[in-house]
Amino acid sequence: MLPVVRAYPxxxxxxxxxxSGLEKNILxxxxxxxxxxxxxxxxxGYQTTGIDISSRSLARADQFTEKxxxxxxxxxxxxxxxxxxxxxxxxxxxxxxxFHMSKEEIKHxxxxxxxxxxxxxxxxxxxxxxxxxMCGEGEKIGExxxxxxxxxxxxxxxxxxxxxxxxxxxxxxxxxxxxxLERIYDGRKILQVFIDYIGKKV
Amino acid sequence: MLPVVRAYPxxxxxxxxxxSGLEKNILxxxxxxxxxxxxxxxxxGYQTTGIDISSRSLARADQFTEKxxxxxxxxxxxxxxxxxxxxxxxxxxxxxxxFHMSKEEIKHxxxxxxxxxxxxxxxxxxxxxxxxxMCGEGEKIGExxxxxxxxxxxxxxxxxxxxxxxxxxxxxxxxxxxxxLERIYDGRKILQVFIDYIGKKV
Numbered sequence: 001m002l003p004v005v006r007a008y009p010x011x012x013x014x015x016x017x018x019x020s021g022l023e024k025n026i027l028x029x030x031x032x033x034x035x036x037x038x039x040x041x042x043x044x045g046y047q048t049t050g051i052d053i054s055s056r057s058l059a060r061a062d063q064f065t066e067k068x069x070x071x072x073x074x075x076x077x078x079x080x081x082x083x084x085x086x087x088x089x090x091x092x093x094x095x096x097x098x099f100h101m102s103k104e105e106i107k108h109x110x111x112x113x114x115x116x117x118x119x120x121x122x123x124x125x126x127x128x129x130x131x132x133x134m135c136g137e138g139e140k141i142g143e144x145x146x147x148x149x150x151x152x153x154x155x156x157x158x159x160x161x162x163x164x165x166x167x168x169x170x171x172x173x174x175x176x177x178x179x180x181l182e183r184i185y186d187g188r189k190i191l192q193v194f195i196d197y198i199g200k201k202v
Numbered sequence: 203m204l205p206v207v208r209a210y211p212x213x214x215x216x217x218x219x220x221x222s223g224l225e226k227n228i229l230x231x232x233x234x235x236x237x238x239x240x241x242x243x244x245x246x247g248y249q250t251t252g253i254d255i256s257s258r259s260l261a262r263a264d265q266f267t268e269k270x271x272x273x274x275x276x277x278x279x280x281x282x283x284x285x286x287x288x289x290x291x292x293x294x295x296x297x298x299x300x301f302h303m304s305k306e307e308i309k310h311x312x313x314x315x316x317x318x319x320x321x322x323x324x325x326x327x328x329x330x331x332x333x334x335x336m337c338g339e340g341e342k343i344g345e346x347x348x349x350x351x352x353x354x355x356x357x358x359x360x361x362x363x364x365x366x367x368x369x370x371x372x373x374x375x376x377x378x379x380x381x382x383l384e385r386i387y388d389g390r391k392i393l394q395v396f397i398d399y400i401g402k403k404v
Contacts, residue, residue, distance in 0.1 A: 004246070006217050011210040018206055044206070180380035 007037040013124040022090035026189040029079035030097025032057025038072045053076025093124035110167045117201040129193035130158045172200040209239040215326040224292035231281035232299025234259025240274045253279025281311040286318045295326035312369045319403040329396035332360045374402040
């Protein structure tokens with residue numbers, strides 16, 4: 001049996017995509033890793049496309065799709081510069097990925113996502129909140145933007161509650177949710193705080 | 203095709219139940235309604251049992267299971283007084299249901315849930331936070347407990363951030379998450395705030 005996709009805010013997105021009645025094709029920006037969330041949409045009959053900038057994440061996705069014999073169509077790509085024509089997809093999302101960039105890059109990426117969405121199409125993105133325990137750690141490179149150490153040096157951008165509404169200017173925000181998660185990590189409790197958006201291309 | 207279960211915090215619970223390796227049987231307390239969440243566990247091969255105190259919710263569940271030809275085994279019952287022997291289930295949960303009782307009744311119900319859980323078994327419950335927009339409305343009957351009008355008069359209890367940890371005294375809390383949802387309801391924006399727990403019977 002196929003494993004359960006863990007990216008569970010995407011189940012809410014799936015609900016909206018299913019209700020929309022649009023053609024079932026979907027793009028994931030930052031699609032790689034050990035358990036690609038596109039699997040969920042694949043299981044519901046969507047034609048999937050994924051891009052990832054990280055060769056390591058792409059390799060992990062390849063291992064997964066080979067092991068389980070599913071083709072999710074995940075290829076190298078950069079969400080700041082999507083290589084797809086305008087209005088290519090009914091749905092496009094970026095899960096736990098877009099906040100690993102500066103706010104300027106996030107803005108470019110969201111604009112790219114809206115460019116490749118069809119009219120009436122839906123997008124999901126999630127951002128880190130300034131209430132996240134990691135906000136303030138590392139080297140400051142902008143307003144609530146920091147370079148932090150994980151497996152390697154990565155950027156994390158953090159947003160105030162309504163700050164990212166401006167990314168959807170001219171479009172429609174159909175859902176916003178802030179999630180406070182307490183997790184045990186390396187034996188200590190940490191607080192992760194996300195802001196999820198579902199937007200619609202007007 | 204079967205519809206997508208909308209109770210999406212239960213997908214996170216599903217992840218934990220799948221990882222546990224325990225026998226796949228599960229109880230839903232407050233299981234009725236138009237789209238019974240037990241469907242999700244049914245789809246993953248669980249033996250399901252549901253109880254509901256509301257004849258209207260039971261009737262809606264019956265309509266659903268007849269329409270889709272699935273048997274979820276949802277029967278009348280009261281979670282304050284579960285009619286199952288000790289240690290009957292690997293998993294037991296109550297989704298968007300338990301907060302429709304007083305805090306005293308919630309405590310009884312959670313104790314009942316732990317009673318019918320096997321050792322090592324897992325539970326999910328979600329509560330309303332005092333940050334929820336509805337907190338304070340209606341007739342006060344206790345500390346952050348109110349009688350409010352929906353389809354009919356119903357109790358709503360609201361909890362401070364860590365207040366409900368005491369429900370798990372002697373057990374283990376393996377996940378806690380607070381979710382702020384903004385929704386459009388009757389044309390106005392409302393804020394719903396939930397606190398989700400996943401607990402383990404020690």
